[in-house]
Amino acid sequence: MTIGIAAHGPNAGLAVFRALAAVEAVGRGAIGGFVSLAALTADGSVARATAQRGGIAALWANGEAAIPAAIASATTAGLMSSGPDRPEPLSQFTPAEAGVGLVTGHRMPNTIGVNGVNLNDEVLALMRTGMAPAEAVEQVVRANPDVDAGIIALAADGRIHAANTALVEKRGDTGRALIDARESGAVVAVLHNAIHPHRPLASLAAEVAMDVMQPDDRPDGWITLHEGVRLAAGAVNAVEIDADGAVEAIVVADARFLSGCWSLGIGYETGVIRRAEQIAVMLYEPYMVVNDGVLRTIDGQTEFRIPVRSS
Structure with a gap:
């Protein structure tokens, strides 16, 4: 019932915006409601945009043309989206910290885990100590196999990892994509469920994001x-x-x-x-x-x- 998208590279903020727009354009199911978007901006702050209803088009009245330049050009950005009317504040779905990174995901990654902390907040806290996203995510996922959550962690330097708990892995409607081209300057990860057709949508979102950050036809x-x-x-x-x-x-x-x-x-x-x-x-x-x-x-x-x- 959610989708999480995270990207690092040139214009990553615009990349995640277009990726969700593509999913909403062709998919059906748990989309078109709330959106929580976070971006680590060039001035060292976290910029946010949220909406409870209307999906990606509700973030800015004039659509893509109205995205603040600081968000569109951010090199680290992520979002989570699903149906409407989620608990406030919507920032709880996309914790982020300048200089560290951000966490998104699908299902309920803001669920309190065995350590008494929301899973996504715990992952971000581990990253704050210097732990790599892959290690942080896997540690939290392994410790909470029965929590209904999938997590994407993206460090400010572009390291990225995505994983589901054992419970979510049992579902038959999930999608996952990871493109790690960090050596050439761009990465993206996508997790989703309950959005159909579920098999191609993660790849579609990831490729749309990559096309923004590293278009194959960018001319010299x-x-x-x-x-x-x-x-x-x-x-x-x-x-x-x-x-x-x-x-x-x-x-x-x-x-x-x-x-x-x-x-x-x-x-x-x-x-x-x-x-x-x-x-x-x-x-x-x-x-x-x-x-x-x-x-x-x-x-x-x-x-x-x-x-x-x-x-």
Whole structure:
């Protein structure tokens, strides 16, 4: 009956916002009610946003455009969400501390455990002593096997861990995802239950968050295709550019495309060549129409800019 999402990386606050928005857009069940969001901001404070009803859209009246910059750009952020009208304060579902990290989860991670402390608060307290998120979560989960809770712990430095108690592991409607790309600057974890379809939703939320923090198509530059560029035969598909980034020739491995009229795609991450050296790959594959070895249109246009990533 809840979902927890935590992320660390560039614009992690925006990442968890979009991740929950994606789940609400395609899922059904225990969503669209309360949201408790916490972010560790650049000025060393904890920023919060909460709503009891309406889900992610209720946090700010104008939606994503109204997210405070400090939250959107925070590199450590997490949220918990479910149906409406949870006990106040909603911050009890997402304890956080600047310089330490934050804790979220699903089910009832704010339940008092065997040590007389809410499980999520206990995990954060262990992290405050220097314990790693994985060790803190596993210690608390093992000590409370019959508590109805799943916990995600995220340290301010990006270390992350997620686990369910033994009781929650018996359920048949849970979802879990963890993407740990800390070496390249981003991590995300998701736990949920009672939201359907339950199998793909955790992966969807995690991938949406990663797409905000580390989009696969973030360009390092641009090249320009234009009508009239000639095709040339070569060993592999590629585009040859001049010093200004304009495409001078489209190299194709299949010589059939040099005569007649064809619709043409030149492949995934096709190489960009300058002075006989590959300097980049294309991040977008346009739909091209060629006639007798000459480019006529690119996605229906006569000129088109394409994002590229340096090799």
